[in-house]
Amino acid sequence: MAQRLQAQIDKGGLPMWLAITIGIWAWTIHMFFLASTAELACRHHSFEWVMHAATAGLIAVTLAGVAVCLKMVRSTQDSEEAATVGGRNHFLGLVGLISNAFNIGLILLEGIYVPFLHACR
């Protein structure tokens, strides 16, 4: 499993790019989901649990991206200037770590409003 993942990372294919951008996708989906179901949550308050579940689920998915990016950073000692596959992975892994961490913060921030703000009550 770990070897297959490393092979995918070295290949520079879709799984690698997904791991780097997963936080942005998760944040977009989270924002859209919460905004589109706010009216429903007003009518059925129990739906708030689905919103919390979405927040937790999307954070978990982003954390998986963080794990892959961490692996990319740790798997090589090459610097990004080395112009090697390892150097590229190191740089992109760092980009993914920063982006995913930032997006986890955004998802949390969006999720926090659910129990505290009750605009429809």
Next chain:
Amino acid sequence: MLLTITTEAMIFGGLLSSYFFIRATSKEWPPHGIEPPELGRIIFFTVILLGSSFPVIYAEHAIKKGNIRGLRIGLAMAFVMGLIFIGNQALEYRDLTFGWRDNAYGSLFYLITGLHGAHVVGGLLMSLVVQIKAWTGRFSAKRHRTVQVFGMYWHFVDVVWIFVFSSLYLSAHL
């Protein structure tokens, strides 16, 4: 292309969220005097747009096997279907009873559908370039990255429409 698509998804995600935000804070939706969008016609053209992904998939499979003719047919079919969809959008704009400056609903409706339409037009232009390359023999079973990149973009435009259609057209009737 994945990074471009990610950025585009953020833009659409933001716009659609603002649509729902304004909707949730409004007493009446769509605003007084505006009928919810007609569904029958748009469902037909939605099927056409979403269906246009299949010829693109066919074209991608065809070129992987070195079938240039299949590639040309698939791309041409998707192009015509996209053109039909965008033609309907132009006609729909002509028939709408509200303008983009009338209220927030109008602004968001025109902005979101217009932005999506612009992406379809962008996809059609990309398709033209890919078709010209296909007709001039630039692709082979081993060399067809442009077709894959175009396919990714076209599928994305179709997936975005599912969200736009559900949000602006379907949900307005709920």
